[in-house]
Amino acid sequence: MSDRKHIDFNSIHNGMKSHSGRFRIANNGIGWKGTAGDPFVLAPDNLRKFVWIRAARGYQLRVSLKDNQTLKFDGFRSDDIDAVKDALKTFYKKDLEVKELSVKGWNWGKTDFQGSNLTFNVSNKPLFELPLAQAIGANKAGKNEVSINFVDPGQPAPDGVNPKEVDELMDVTFYIPGTVAAKDSNNNSDEEDADDEEVNADAVFYDNVKSKLEFSQMTTENIVQFQEVLCLTPRGRYNIDMYQDFLRLRGKTYDYKIVYSNIIKLFLLLKPDEVHVLFVMGLDPPLRQGQTKYPFLVFQFVREDEIDVDLNLDDTKLDEKYENKLQKHYEAPTYEVVSTIFRALTGRKVTVPGTYRSHHGAHALKCSMKANEGYLYPLEKSFLFIPKPTTFIPFNEIGVVNFTRVGTQTGGSSRTFDMKFHMKSGSDYQFSSINREEYSSLEDFLRQKNIKVKSENVQETVMTYTELDDDDEDDEDMNESRKKRSKMDPDMMGDEDEESPDEDFAPNDSASDVAEEYDSDVQGPSDGDSDEE
Structure with a gap:
């Protein structure tokens, strides 16, 4: 080994890359070159620690750098450990640490944060690791529970892999009971006070995970932040942090990362009360809270609220990357600033209400979908019902629209009617409790859009009642x-005739037992009878 200047290993994978390459340990550093190119070299001065561990693809060599980053190289054979150990000792005077994995199968252990990785240890041996750099959010799923959501399921599959055959980790939930001693940030408090003060262990774990997520997402600068924005679906208040390639929703319970490429639709709608403005965001794949999926996010702004904000972008990026679609400074209503920035960063068109007006001049009509009240917006190319459940109905997918309960009843005209959308796919959407005054304008709008309309008279129902x-x-x-x-x-x-003798009923007969129980003068006649005797 002392005569050689380097040692090579073939068919070695670099991290999560699907293709393999050649791995080299030499005097001038550690290098890797894949079959698809992208070579790199690590200088000896930047190398800090080496770990040998069992992995899914054979054995893995972990190289820890002085900036707390860790690189993983998979594909080594069990016989390569001696050659790797001698090369590291000869070239860098470093030892190779061998770690054994826990194979007990226990689900009870301790967690340890190492850089951007979360390690779960059982009996002081690692059971598995989670790369928090690939996580998209964390939330407190329940009492003493913390859930970590990982890479978006809608991301493209690796090259040469069928998306339907890919298995990936969606989320993992940790149960963390009990309390831990609180540590003062300044480390100036007495030890006794620190021992007395305790906090929930799940809260400490949740804060650590969120700090790791924020650190891993600091590779790009925050362009702008909107604080305490009211979200109707899902319900809550969130801080919206806008980055160049993604945004983050940070709430008290949930924390999400949404890539701009997953945003497929944007709507800016004025509510009929003319006080609030709704900003609707369509997602594909949808946002998940546990087992519930939200394909649309509905944010509500007060129409009169204004914001004064500066974007964290220099003039060069504003001119070159965004082509003057953004300004350095904004002082305007909040909903206008939010919609403008979303339109520029996502590249999606913002849909606004069209020519439809209700009987009262509003852009939407009030109705109910099952047990949920909301507003139905007839747009230029679709219908949109908000806030819950947010339902998007394109015109080109509608087969026929059926109106019911629109006829004249015996007691006068019906105050409301129902409307059902029969889709070409076979599904139906029914909206009820629509004001009778909206019927004519809604029917005219559908006919203008060349949508088939059917109207059922209620006379049949009236005849049914008459028959009853x-x-x-x-x-x-x-x-x-x-x-x-x-x-x-x-x-x-x-x-x-047989019952006629009841008129000659004698009170002194055996039937007088009833009188003894209820008549207050029951003793009088008996005394009189005894005197006569």
Whole structure:
């Protein structure tokens, strides 16, 4: 080994790259060159630690750098450990640390944060590691629970891999009971005070995970931040941090990372109250909270609120990258600033209400979808129901629109009617409790858009009620006829003759037992009878 200036290993993978390459340990540093190019070299002065560990693809050599970064090289054979150990000792005077993995299968252990990685240890041996740099968010799923959400399921699969055959980690939940001693940030408090003060262990773990996520996402500068924005779907208040390639939603319970390429639709809608403005964001793949998916995010702004903000961008980027679509300084209503920045960063068009006006001059009409009240917006190319459940209905997917309960009832005109969308795919969307005054304008709008319309008269329903009333009258007539027949029945007449002696009922008969129980003068007659005797 002392005569050689380097040692090579073939078929070695660099991290998560799908292609392999050649790995070299030499006097001038450690290098790797893949089959697709992209070579690199690590200088000896930057090398800090080497670890040998079992991995999915054979054995893995971990190289820790002085800036706390860790590089992983997979694909080594078990027989390569001696050659790697001798090369590191000869070239860099470094030892190779061998780590054994825990194979007990326990799910109870301790967590350790090393750089941007989270290590789960069982009996002081690592069981698995989670790369927090690939996580998109964290939230407190429940009491003593912290959930970490990983790489977006909508990202493209590696080259040459069928997306339907890819298995990837969606999220993992940790159960962290108990409390831990609080540590003062300045380290000036007494040890006794620190021992007395305790905080929940899950809160400490959650803060550590969020700090790692924020550190891993600091590769790009924050362009602008909108604080305490009200979100109707899902419900809560979030801080929106806008970066060059993604945004972050930071709430008290949930924390998300959304890539701009996943934003497919943007809507800016004025509510019928003319006080609030709704900003709707369509996502593909949808946002997830546990098992619930949210394909649309609905934010609400007060129309009169204004914001004064400066973007963290220099003039060169504003001119070259964004082509003057953004300004350095904004002082305007909040909803205008938010929609403008989203349009520039995502490259998506913001859809606004079209020519439709309701009976009261609003851009939407009030209705209900199942048990949820909301607003239905007839736009130029689609219908949109908000806030919950947010439903998007394109015109080109509508087969026919059926109006029901629009006829004249016996008691006068119906105040509301229902509308059902029969889609070409076979699914249906029904909206109820629509004001009767909206019918004519809505029908005209649908006919202008060349959408088939059917209207069902309620006369059939009225006739059904009339038939039910007729049946009730027939039942009453039958009961009266039965009574008449019973009075004319000779057998019944005989029964009435047998009951006639009841008029000569004697109170001193055996039936007087009832009187003894309820009559207050029951003792009087008995005394009189005894005197007569």
